[in-house]
Amino acid sequence: MTHDHGHDGGHDAADFAGTDVVLREGDTTPEKFENPGFGPHRPRKGDVDPAANKKAERQVVALFAISILGAVGFIVAYFAIRPEGTVESIRASNLALGVGLALALLGIGLAAVHWAKTLMNDHEKFEHRHAQRSTPTVRAEAVQTLKDGVEDSAIGRRGLLKGALVSSLALFPLTLVLPLIGEVGEDWNISKFKRTLWSRGKKLTIDPTGRPIKAADVTIGSVVHVIPEGLEDSLAPLDEKAKAVVLIVRLDPRDIVSEQGVGWSYDGIVAFSKICTHVGCPVALYEQQTHHLLCPCHQSTFDVADGAKVVFGPASRPLPQLPITVDDEGYLVAQSDFHEPVGPSFWERLR
Structure with a gap:
């Protein structure tokens, strides 16, 4: 809601009476607004319902499984659907490799996002700004924060989820490395x-x-x-x-x-x-x-x-x-x- 105070955009101190602002002496422009803080935390369904939490875990595993299938499909297509010099064979090879690579990468990405949104801690946090070089105490706190993050992800307690993550991350690089390895020993006759x-x-x-x-x-x-x-x-x-x-x-x-x-x-x-x-x-x-x-x-x-x-x-x-x-x-x-x-x-x- 706006108010017309009868002057060209200026404000008196009274205009901000009752608000959480900081005014410099003799100035009518607020120097800063007070931090309103975080709003009330709204728990997710998985935070209060163990069944929903387990369902979210299965969904993440399924997404990693899609990534694994995509990577395996890429490897199979690379050897089974070879371009033979015709437009049709090249199109079929590119399509199969493209679909496999897309599923391998998309599965990892969606799984990571869904894992973070449904299983990891979603409480809002903040940290104060410090000098660029942290003190030993702060560095120790950072290490502890990383450890807490690993613990918060619950990967140590979720064996199936950990296996799916490791498998998808282990197979996906093959979709990038295999074509490079496949070139070794092929025709390098540059006279062509x-x-x-x-x-x-x-x-x-x-x-x-x-x-x-x-x-x-x-x-x-x-x-x-x-x-x-x-x-x-x-x-x-x-x-x-x-x-x-x-x-x-x-x-x-x-x-x-x-x-x-x-x-x-x-x-x-x-x-x-x-x-x-x-x-x-x-x-x-x-x-x-x-x-x-x-x-x-x-x-x-x-x-x-x-x-x-x-x-x-x-x-x-x-x-x-x-x-x-x-x-x-x-x-x-x-x-x-x-x-x-x-x-x-x-x-x-x-x-």
Whole structure:
């Protein structure tokens, strides 16, 4: 409720008469309000009903059990549902691993929250502020508080609950470590980064239809996503297909400052790998006025008028350029494969 005292927001001492405030001498503004303290404690149902307390414990155990099942499911899926290079197998593997990981982590989180809300002490407490370095007495009190907290959690008296907690915490890290361990001994042939499905005379076709494209079809300022001829029907693994994606842009030839190789473009049409040299995201956002290609993941920006050199962002090298020309029918074709590795830099290619 507000009161109008007939002046512009000011207060007299009488305005605070009967209230628990502290006024400085000669000042009408309260320096502080007294701490009202804690309200009356309301016991939970589990605090007064042993059956409800036991029910809450079973619920916490059930949540830990969900975490355990999720972790076990993740481990089983990791070995049983392996991606075989097809979209369907990769989707199934990712779905199974994702569900297992989600249940493993969600079960632990929900169990911890429910345990704290229903089984642990819920009395409000406070402590006064002290100097940053506590006295030996205070440190001893802190240690005792930790011991009291362990005792308050009742974990020592709840064997089933303790077993569920330990099991879920022991299994969950496997969902993070197992994929890393699984990489050991797998194919580390980095020469695969140095070649793609492009070759001399292979036509540039529109992604994903596979229709060959003529130079005359590409207007100034337009951007076309292309793949090697025959790739849409190819049985090549997905990683090989992913490395071959290319983006072509047509500029006014007078706007081209430089290119990575002499004669690698055709009448203002330039072709660059679509894979960002930072972490491999697809580069697909083109600004016609600035001739900049933008990677949406981390904002690496490349100037296609200047050999796709990096003008902004974390990428450490230009996008590899695909040498192109036209055949006798006017279709765009590759002169060769890329002359450098596509994709992110790695330990043998720092720039």
